Amino acid sequence: MTVTYPRKFRDQFGAREILAIVVRDREIQNITLNRYRYSEQRACKDLTEVIERLDGQQRELIRDLSRHIHDEARHANWLTELLYDLGAELNVPPGLSYIDEFERLVHDTGGKPGKEIDLDFYLIESLAAINVTEKRGCLYFSAHIHALKNAPQTPENLQIRACIERILPEEAGHVRWGNRWLAQMARTSPQNAERVEAAKRRYTTIEQAAFETSMDITLGAELRRAQWLLEISETLPVWERPGYLMEHLPRILPETQMHRLSLVQIAFQRDPVQFMQQFLPAFLGLGRAAKADAPEAPESSYVRKTA
Numbered sequence: 001m002t003v004t005y006p007r008k009f010r011d012q013f014g015a016r017e018i019l020a021i022v023v024r025d026r027e028i029q030n031i032t033l034n035r036y037r038y039s040e041q042r043a044c045k046d047l048t049e050v051i052e053r054l055d056g057q058q059r060e061l062i063r064d065l066s067r068h069i070h071d072e073a074r075h076a077n078w079l080t081e082l083l084y085d086l087g088a089e090l091n092v093p094p095g096l097s098y099i100d101e102f103e104r105l106v107h108d109t110g111g112k113p114g115k116e117i118d119l120d121f122y123l124i125e126s127l128a129a130i131n132v133t134e135k136r137g138c139l140y141f142s143a144h145i146h147a148l149k150n151a152p153q154t155p156e157n158l159q160i161r162a163c164i165e166r167i168l169p170e171e172a173g174h175v176r177w178g179n180r181w182l183a184q185m186a187r188t189s190p191q192n193a194e195r196v197e198a199a200k201r202r203y204t205t206i207e208q209a210a211f212e213t214s215m216d217i218t219l220g221a222e223l224r225r226a227q228w229l230l231e232i233s234e235t236l237p238v239w240e241r242p243g244y245l246m247e248h249l250p251r252i253l254p255e256t257q258m259h260r261l262s263l264v265q266i267a268f269q270r271d272p273v274q275f276m277q278q279f280l281p282a283f284l285g286l287g288r289a290a291k292a293d294a295p296e297a298p299e300s301s302y303v304r305k306t307a
């Protein structure tokens with residue numbers, strides 16, 4: 001099977017570069033940890049929906065998904081306890097959510113629970129979607145640990161690192177589990193082998209689009225979001241492309257403007273001087289933010305090992 005990895009933000013900023021900046025600011029790191037918590041918590045809901053749609057079919061997969069939910073709930077609990085101890089927010093993270101945007105961009109083919117579906121197709125689509133988001137999680141958890149190893153060894157940073165180091169091996173196990181199931185589905189028939197490759201291409205594109213959308217507020221973000229929608233639509237059957245584009249294109253402008261405005265206000269309120277010297281030039285595209293000292297490989301060792 002084709003092996004896919006998460007890409008850098010706009011092919012410029014890798015996870016290690018981003019997290020090296022995040023760990024220098026307590027507030028930003030707390031927001032990042034809260035986003036992890038939110039994603040782990042939401043994964044329980046999404047995996048439960050897959051079980052409900054299976055409605056008793058594929059007993060082995062239902063058992064595996066239930067174990068997966070148990071892991072994600074435990075991760076969410078660990079992160080919640082960590083944030084509580086740090087005195088950080090436990091709210092819905094501000095701005096555009098990566099996981100919410102991912103779900104919006106997915107072209108739903110599964111129907112509602114109880115509706116007759118093409119089970120093989122639905123399983124392949126679901127497993128590919130789960131697998132690609134787990135890879136992003138492994139990449140960022142690994143990069144966060146790396147950044148914390150190079151940050152001041154404060155009690156807070158040591159506590160954060162210990163929590164993420166508990167989570168990462170299980171997330172890597174989830175990637176391996178997804179790879180095994182996709183490979184198993186691909187071996188059942190030539191048709192399913194083609195479906196697996198198509199699903200991996202589609203969800204890799206959707207995941208990258210959702211990841212970049214949640215971070216991109218610089219000038220031209222609207223056009224870049226439209227380009228991502230075109231790329232995603234090209235992974236769909238020709239007759240479904242116009243409807244997909246008409247569903248998503250109208251929300252690009254208002255969402256991007258609101259996201260941009262909220263983050264600009266937060267940045268200015270936190271530090272007006274830094275806003276004028278660093279944030280504004282970066283927003284206007286006048287220069288790249290400073291890189292971390294250590295360059296990042298195309299993917300983390302955890303992602304390579306689990307692919």
